[in-house]
Amino acid sequence: MAKKRIFLSPPHMSGLELDFVRDVFESNYIAPVGPALDEFEAELSAVLDIPYVVAVSCGTAAMHLAMRHLEIEPGDVVMASTLTFIGSVSPVVFQGGELWFIDSDPQNWNMDTALLAQAIEECIRLTGKPPKAVIPTDLYGNCIDIDAVTELCSQYEIPVVIDSAESLGSTYKKRAAGKGGYASIYSFNGNKIITTSSGGLLASDDKDLVEHARKLATQSKEPVPYYHHTEIGYNYRMSNVLAAIGLGQLKVLEDRVKRCREINRQYKQHLAGIEGISFMPEPPYCVSNCWLTVIQIDHSILKKTPEDVRNALEAKNIESRPVWKPMHLQPIFANNRITGGGVSERIFQKGLCLPSGTSMRDSDVAFVSDVLKASLNH
Ligand SMILES: Cc1ncc(COP(=O)(O)O)c(C=O)c1O
Numbered sequence: 312m313a314k315k316r317i318f319l320s321p322p323h324m325s326g327l328e329l330d331f332v333r334d335v336f337e338s339n340y341i342a343p344v345g346p347a348l349d350e351f352e353a354e355l356s357a358v359l360d361i362p363y364v365v366a367v368s369c370g371t372a373a374m375h376l377a378m379r380h381l382e383i384e385p386g387d388v389v390m391a392s393t394l395t396f397i398g399s400v401s402p403v404v405f406q407g408g409e410l411w412f413i414d415s416d417p418q419n420w421n422m423d424t425a426l427l428a429q430a431i432e433e434c435i436r437l438t439g440k441p442p443k444a445v446i447p448t449d450l451y452g453n454c455i456d457i458d459a460v461t462e463l464c465s466q467y468e469i470p471v472v473i474d475s476a477e478s479l480g481s482t483y484k485k486r487a488a489g490k491g492g493y494a495s496i497y498s499f500n501g502n503k504i505i506t507t508s509s510g511g512l513l514a515s516d517d518k519d520l521v522e523h524a525r526k527l528a529t530q531s532k533e534p535v536p537y538y539h540h541t542e543i544g545y546n547y548r549m550s551n552v553l554a555a556i557g558l559g560q561l562k563v564l565e566d567r568v569k570r571c572r573e574i575n576r577q578y579k580q581h582l583a584g585i586e587g588i589s590f591m592p593e594p595p596y597c598v599s600n601c602w603l604t605v606i607q608i609d610h611s612i613l614k615k616t617p618e619d620v621r622n623a624l625e626a627k628n629i630e631s632r633p634v635w636k637p638m639h640l641q642p643i644f645a646n647n648r649i650t651g652g653g654v655s656e657r658i659f660q661k662g663l664c665l666p667s668g669t670s671m672r673d674s675d676v677a678f679v680s681d682v683l684k685a686s687l688n689h
Pocket of ligand 1: 368369370371372395396397398399448474476477497498499500510511
């Protein structure tokens with residue numbers, strides 16, 4: 312019998328979700344908001360220790376709402392990590408803003424703060440003002456050194472919107488990932504550490520931002536009995552049914568983080584001592600959720616590319632994935648500025664994301680490692 316496919320990071324239900332969804336059906340709060348959504352938001356606010364949150368249809372929508380509230384407009388520069396997923400930065404383009412990408416720090420693969428400092432000064436020289444916002448991504452579970460970023464950005468009064476889409480459950484100096492900036496966004500997409508099928512969250516200490524985002528997310532309907540609009544909004548709110556899935560998932564967030572970290576530990580054990588393989592470094596100030604375990608394959612030593620390994624894994628029905636292709640290498644951003652670039656390019660060339668789903672058994676991790684080692688003739 313063919314071996315069951317091992318996916319990169321499939322949804323992993325706890326079994327509790329159906330009870331929450333059943334409650335929603337029995338109360339008929341199918342349409343669109345309702346008590347499950349309120350509860351999901353309250354629980355997330357407590358988990359993150361961030362007072363104001365709004366749950367929306369996806370992480371990209373959450374970032375768009377933040378950019379809209381910050382009034383990003385044509386001509387405004389927004390600086391963002393280049394090593395990220397496009398949903399982190401496309402909202403800047405929705406607003407007509409101009410993206411300026413910042414390379415990664417080789418120590419943690421997140422935005423390099425020294426390069427950010429350099430880019431801000433260059434932006435002031437060129438345009439007469441600093442960027443209107445900065446978006447650092449907490450990559451694959453690794454938190455950005457947010458204290459360093461906010462210390463720098465506060466000198467110029469630049470709001471920092473942290474993209475923690477991949478990093479729910481990670482901690483930075485014992486604080487939740489995403490806490491400490493002006494705002495943060497999270498994703499509950501099907502491949503994330505917990506999922507609502509599709510969903511996102513915007514969180515902030517700024518009540519005005521979150522209240523405005525909540526209004527924008529519901530077609531900017533004013534709080535009057537009839538439909539009255541003074542600005543254009545979107546249909547971005549999370550549905551009560553999906554929030555019910557989220558309630559079940561939140562119950563196991565800690566278990567999921569533990570399992571992802573354990574999978575990461577097992578890969579490190581199985582692949583230890585192979586010269587030419589290294590793992591994404593975890594910075595000392597962060598406990599990563601290890602959403603995906605990412606390795607680097609050194610071609611000069613192993614004579615294999617990540618694509619060779621990916622194909623070998625695929626031949627055994629194992630899904631793996633290249634590291635995000637940096638934004639400054641995307642054809643759509645060919646004319647955008649980049650400060651640095653070489654570090655993320657090298658990570659992209661050498662990187663491979665290994666299957667890291669929390670439903671993987673120890674034997675699956677061992678099997679993936681064996682196939683990987685065989686592909687390297689090890
Ligand atoms: C770094 C990053 N930013 C933004 C997003 C966008 O989230 P969503 O897919 O929920 O729109 C994702 C995930 O998909 C992501 O990985």
